[in-house]
Amino acid sequence: MSPVSSNASHGQSPLRTVQVLGGGNAGSSAHVRSLAAGLVARGVRVTVCAPAEADRAYGFSGVGADHVHVPRSSDPGSVAALRAACTDADLVHAHGLHASFRAVLALSGRRTPLVVTWHSRAEAEGARAHLLRMLERRVARTAAVVLGTTSDLVDRARRTGARDARLAAVTLPGLRRPPEGDETDRQRPKLRAELGAMGRPLLVAVGSLDRQRGYDVLLDAARAWCRLDPVPLLVIAGEGPLRPVLQRRIEDEELPVRLLGARDDVPHLLAAADLALLTSSWESRSVLAQEALHAGVPLVATAVGGVPDLVGDAAALVPYGDAVALADTVLRLLGDPERREELREKGTRQAASWPTEDETVTQVLSVYDELTQPRPL
Template sequence: MTPVSSHSPHGQSPLRTVQVLGGGNAGSSTHVRSLAAGLVARGVKVTVCAPADAERTYDFTGAGAEHVHVPRSSDPVSVAALRAVCADADLVHAHGLHASFRAALAVGGRRVRTPLVVTWHDRVHAEGARAQLLRVLERRVMKAATVVLGATSELVDRARRTGARDARLGPVALPARPCPPAEPDDPDRRRPKIRAGLGAIGRPLLVAVGSLEWHRGYDVLLDAARVWRRLDPVPLVVVAGEGPLRAELQRRIEDEGLPVVLIGSRDDVTDLLAAADLALLPSRREARSVLAQEALHARVPLVASDVGGIPELVGDAAELFPDGDAEALADAVVRLLAEPGRCEELKDRGVRQAATWPTEDETVAQVLSVYDELTQPTPLL
């Protein structure tokens, strides 16, 4: 790997960077934590501007960064606080649309322009007037950014169409989850214990993970579950996540007698996947899906919708179905449950596909090479 400079443009002191995170989701917040640790290890000074609750959850200071509480709001007081932190930075790196908009306001209007790098993890969706506002924010952010790093090719293309002067593919690595300690008397005991706790004894276990929101496509999943009631044994579908649609989804499950259980937010997703026969991803939109990556790493066959960055991410290592097509989802699951050979094939393909994804170290190196490019002095002609 080519070494990358961690010095300021003048070569006298460490590169000073500010990472700006708003109300980021788990994916972007985990990425910032991973990035901060990797940058600090390479001699970069990192300040993370994020709400206090993000620091409590992701422990940026534990990664060696300095944390400064900056509220999610874009009001003048919050922007002024962010501007003060960015005043001495060699480079500012923002994650997510709203955080990037605040960062653009904070670094704008200065006589010496501070380079602004934006990582676009996923698109924000909305309806009506809010959708129009988001389009305006997208244009403002893309035009203000010195470099936009899109997590998928689709996001890179959209950034260019929206006005980005320099948009590049910048895949985000999946940080390794800490492995739970093995059972002292039987390392294989964890899987049957988890299945028993979920009620999946003597029946297939299908696992979906994600917030209970419209874009996750759980209505499509419930439609497909009607078909699975006819199987013998009937598969159990477990959905790990919380969100505004919980009551509505639970009502459907009870009214229609569906073999689906909502188990709420969980911090043992690795264990759930290890216990699963199949992983399900029925989303209407996805960028670089964490669940897809974890499923392939865990050798769990994946059935996913063919939206956003999923096809690019998984290649031929998953069963893909058309967005919103509950019948196709149901058929794919029935087929896999009846064909263990196909499941084994997907497991092997998944391992090979996962080996093509960037590691955390490679992700940090790529980001640092962009920093180096943007902060090196321009040679005199």
């Protein structure tokens, strides 16, 4: 049986928690919605503080949570709005660095326990990087517990001064699943024909066209695939600021690569693919990696951030920025159907080992109970 809040188990009024989001990226927003639904189902009162557009997009109110509009961090009134929303909270849980820092400011002078979850690593250069490190230290040293979605984020929190840093059990709610059975058999050849990948291997990468994704290295590696017969086709689903630069390289170097733009049929793309490629400089719990393993698609990924812990031995890992290693790994896998089948089987088993939404909520609630239970005199 899943635990209930300590207040409820002692016949007291229900535990009241406040979940704090900043702008709310897709991963953390989906996580908060799932967490809110699970906590409400266990008798916990939940208020989600986030911009109004986040509630419209993710429906926190629809799962039984109260929603309070708190503007983004750039709004000077955001801290005051958050402080008012946290007035009667038994515990505050903030998600992401900027939301966590605002929660620290809002709770200043109060004894309300603060839990923070770091879903990803804040990236910046120069003076902004120094500012982010200062924010990290303030948050880590103030929070009662820091939950990191990867082991390296937990280590980072500890180095930064966290009193208590733990690995978070986090699942990806609403994971886009591939089609199955007859639908796959119908869609696969049709989509491959539309993409121009009939009679040739299809490689799929998914993610915004920005520097973190390592697409420059991916294009370097694509040059090596040109010597194969037939030449593999690489398709990249996503949109972003680097599109003109990448498109120019593809045309100038005559690379076998297509930029597809933003797509809403990623599960179908993966179901049609021979390999999925993840070349980022850093990832927490990569959505593409999770979708690929669930779909039984062999994955080649950079050994960065939370990727090695996430995939275990169910993917071929390469160093970030090493185009030669990436190209060689892809070439070996394309020529080794037995190894690809082994990765498919391992991927399915690895995906089955990831935490469920219920396990995620159970872990978080156990932390809440630990911080809110009456202490012996």
